[in-house]
Every structure is written in C-alpha cells, then in structure tokens.
Amino acid sequence: MNNEMKWIQSITPQKYHQPSLKVGIGDDAAIYHTEEGMETVVAVDTMVEGIHFTKKTMSMKAIGHKALAVNISDLAAMGAIPRYYLVSIAIPKEGWGKKELADIYSGMSEIGDLHRMDLIGGDTVSIKSTLVITVTAIGIVEKGRRLVRANAKPGDVVFVTGPLGLSAFGLEHLLNEGLCTMEDEKLWPYIKAHQFPVPQVKAGRLLAESNFRISLNDISDGLASETMEIAEASGVSIELQWNAIPTGTTLKEKSRDEQEKWILYGGEDFQLIGTVGKENWDELWKKFQENQLPLYAIGQINDSKGIVKVELINNAGNRDTLTKTGYDHL
Ligand SMILES: Nc1ncnc2c1ncn2[C@@H]1O[C@H](COP(=O)(O)OP(=O)(O)OP(=O)(O)O)[C@@H](O)[C@H]1O
Ligand SMILES: Cc1ncc(C[n+]2csc(CCOP(=O)(O)O)c2C)c(N)n1
Numbered sequence: 525m526n527n528e529m530k531w532i533q534s535i536t537p538q539k540y541h542q543p544s545l546k547v548g549i550g551d552d553a554a555i556y557h558t559e560e561g562m563e564t565v566v567a568v569d570t571m572v573e574g575i576h577f578t579k580k581t582m583s584m585k586a587i588g589h590k591a592l593a594v595n596i597s598d599l600a601a602m603g604a605i606p607r608y609y610l611v612s613i614a615i616p617k618e619g620w621g622k623k624e625l626a627d628i629y630s631g632m633s634e635i636g637d638l639h640r641m642d643l644i645g646g647d648t649v650s651i652k653s654t655l656v657i658t659v660t661a662i663g664i665v666e667k668g669r670r671l672v673r674a675n676a677k678p679g680d681v682v683f684v685t686g687p688l689g690l691s692a693f694g695l696e697h698l699l700n701e702g703l704c705t706m707e708d709e710k711l712w713p714y715i716k717a718h719q720f721p722v723p724q725v726k727a728g729r730l731l732a733e734s735n736f737r738i739s740l741n742d743i744s745d746g747l748a749s750e751t752m753e754i755a756e757a758s759g760v761s762i763e764l765q766w767n768a769i770p771t772g773t774t775l776k777e778k779s780r781d782e783q784e785k786w787i788l789y790g791g792e793d794f795q796l797i798g799t800v801g802k803e804n805w806d807e808l809w810k811k812f813q814e815n816q817l818p819l820y821a822i823g824q825i826n827d828s829k830g831i832v833k834v835e836l837i838n839n840a841g842n843r844d845t846l847t848k849t850g851y852d853h854l
C-alpha cells in the first residue's frame with residue numbers, strides 16, 4: 525500500500541450514520557439511496573491557504589471545521605437537512621505533515637458527526653505551494669419546501685438569524701496581532717465566530733417547516749452583498765435599519781465607519797438572511813423563541829416597481845444606497 529492509499533485508509537470512517545448510504549469510501553464513486561418525497565441539495569465551496577486562512581489565523585481543527593461548516597451553511601440556506609460530504613484536498617509538498625492533516629480531518633468530522641453527516645468520498649492530490657480544501661456537501665429537503673432567494677415580495681419583513689460583523693472583527697485582530705489576541709477575553713466571541721462558524725441548520729429547518737413564503741440566503745460575502753442577491757433574485761428593493769442589525773458590544777464601541785466595514789462588508793458571518801410576509805412574522809418569531817433561537821427583524825421589502833436596490837436607513841432617518849461590495853475573488 526502506498527502513502528496515498530494509507531492516508532485514505534486513515535481518514536475512512538469506521539462506521540456511517542446514514543442508512544441510505546449504499547457504497548461509501550473505497551470504490552470509484554459513492555452511492556446512496558434517494559429518499560421518497562425528498563429533493564437532493566448539493567453545494568461546493570473551496571478554502572485556499574493565504575486567501576481564506578493562514579497558519580496565523582486558524583488552527584488545523586478550525587480549518588477542517590470551517591471548510592465543512594461553510595458548506596453546511598449553504599445547505600441551511602436552502603432549508604435542507606445535511607446528509608453527506610466529499611473532500612478534495614491539495615496538499616503542498618512541504619509544511620503540512622500527517623499530524624496537521626489528521627487534525628484538519630478531525631475538525632471536519634467533529635462538525636460532520638454533530639449533523640450526522642457521512643464522509644463518502646473525495647480526492648487527494650499534491651500541489652506546489654498552498655493548501656486547498658474543497659468540500660461538497662449533500663443534503664435533502666422535502667419536495668416543495670426548498671427556500672430560494674427569489675421569493676421576496678413588497679411588504680415582507682427582512683430578518684437575520686444572529687449577530688453580524690463578528691467574524692470580520694475577529695479576523696482583523698488575528699491578522700494584526702496573531703493568536704496572542706486570545707489573551708484578551710473580550711475578543712474570544714469574535715475569534716470563535718471567525719474560526720468556528722456555526723451553520724444555522726436548525727433555523728433553516730424551522731423556516732422550511734413553517735410552510736410560509738420565504739426567501740433565504742446565507743451570509744458569506746457580507747450583509748450588503750447577500751441582501752443585494754435577494755433583491756436581484758426577487759426583483760425588489762430592500763431597506764435595512766442600521767439600528768436593528770444585531771452585532772457584538774465590543775465591536776459597537778468602535779467608529780461608525782469601522783462598524784460598517786465589518787457588519788456590512790466583512791462577510792463570513794454564516795448567519796441566514798431572509799424575508800417573510802408581514803402577516804407571518806409574529807408566528808415565525810414565536811416558533812424561533814419556542815426553539816430557543818433568536819430571529820431579528822432588520823428591514824423590509826419596498827414596492828419599487830421593478831427597481832432593484834438595497835438602502836440603509838440611518839439612526840437619523842436618512843437613506844444610503846448600499847453597493848454590492850463584499851469579498852471579490854476576481
Ligand atoms: N466555477 C463555477 N462553476 C460553476 N458554477 C459556479 C462556479 N462558481 C460558482 N458557481 C455557482 O454560482 C452560484 C453562486 O455561487 P457562490 O459561490 O457565489 O455562492 P455561495 O457559495 O452561496 O457564496 P460563497 O462562495 O461566498 O459562500 C452557485 O449556484 C454556484 O454553484
Ligand atoms: C487570511 C484571511 N484573509 C482574509 C479573509 C477574508 N475572506 C476571505 S474569503 C472571504 C469571503 C468568503 O469567501 P468565499 O466567497 O470564497 O466563500 C473573506 C471575507 C480570511 N478569511 N482569511
């Protein structure tokens with residue numbers, strides 16, 4: 525057995541969670557049984573060393589956790605139940621030993637197990653310089669219950685599932701000060717939000733099960749950009765109330781410009797942003813309360829006669845049109 529085969533053997537799960545799995549790791553491809561009455565939901569996102577993480581900003585466990593978490597977040601944004609994942613990893617010849625790689629996989633399997641997801645395949649290759657990790661996540665959603673971005677209508681309430689800007693604020697400290705930033709206890713929630721984001725699966729499921737007309741998106745590129753995606757997909761205009769956007773207390777002590785940078789344009793929040801009819805808002809909020817989950821109303825959809833835009837209403841009541849600025853790879 526060569527090194528590559530030994531490595532694959534070391535990451536092969538001892539047992540699988542999902543009874544619908546027919547063929548897991550070890551053949552040319554995986555096979556699972558498609559359940560009656562359900563649709564399959566598939567997402568893929570890549571993390572690249574130097575772009576999404578460095579050894580200074582993330583531990584090995586955090587890299588593994590986040591690589592899977594960001595994909596579970598895309599499943600959550602469709603209202604799906606996570607089921608399976610596949611991992612393609614490009615490993616540099618130097619700097620990433622067996623122990624490091626094992627820790628990345630243990631970070632992945634911890635969050636995978638939490639959602640009863642099975643690792644059912646992937647690919648292992650070498651690369652010249654930086655580590656690249658690509659995860660494909662597979663989930664299922666009941667037929668007719670999928671939550672897309674294109675469902676917003678004038679009068680709807682705009683909501684988010686949790687605080688925004690935390691990850692970007694944490695990242696700034698990690699980039700400036702490295703891991704010694706951990707000495708300041710006040711920064712822990714921000715560092716944690718960056719390194720170990722929590723995909724909002726339970727919230728996505730409550731929304732799917734509600735049977736209300738809902739549009740939904742997860743926030744990877746920043747609130748401004750992801751709100752604009754809902755506006756574009758639905759052909760509507762959206763207004764957000766600056767005062768109503770949840771964030772963190774330490775971040776809130778900084779200048780308004782800095783707050784905007786982290787909250788509107790920072791990204792990697794992995795909270796869900798969505799819309800629901802005004803008439804269904806109270807019932808939806810109550811459902812979240814009963815399940816010990818927060819839900820924040822942060823704006824509304826306006827009747828704009830086809831004009832697509834996102835506006836931010838400031839404390840004094842004046843309006844700024846937001847640009848679709850977020851992280852841009854190209
Ligand atoms: N290289 C590509 N080839 C084919 N489809 C792509 C490619 N890149 C993105 N897409 C598709 O474009 C759409 C938007 O992708 P995008 O990556 O922006 O969404 P996201 O995963 O929600 O955001 P993020 O990557 O910031 O988490 C998705 O349907 C995605 O599958
Ligand atoms: C070292 C380091 N520098 C910068 C960032 C910030 N960052 C990278 S990609 C991205 C948007 C989401 O990516 P994608 O669109 O690929 O999902 C953001 C906000 C980071 N995480 N680590």
Ligand SMILES: [Mg+2]
Binds near residue numbers: 568569
């Ligand atoms: Mg993507």
Ligand SMILES: [Mg+2]
Binds near residue numbers: 598601741742743
């Ligand atoms: Mg997404």
Ligand SMILES: [Mg+2]
Binds near residue numbers: 569595744
């Ligand atoms: Mg994504």
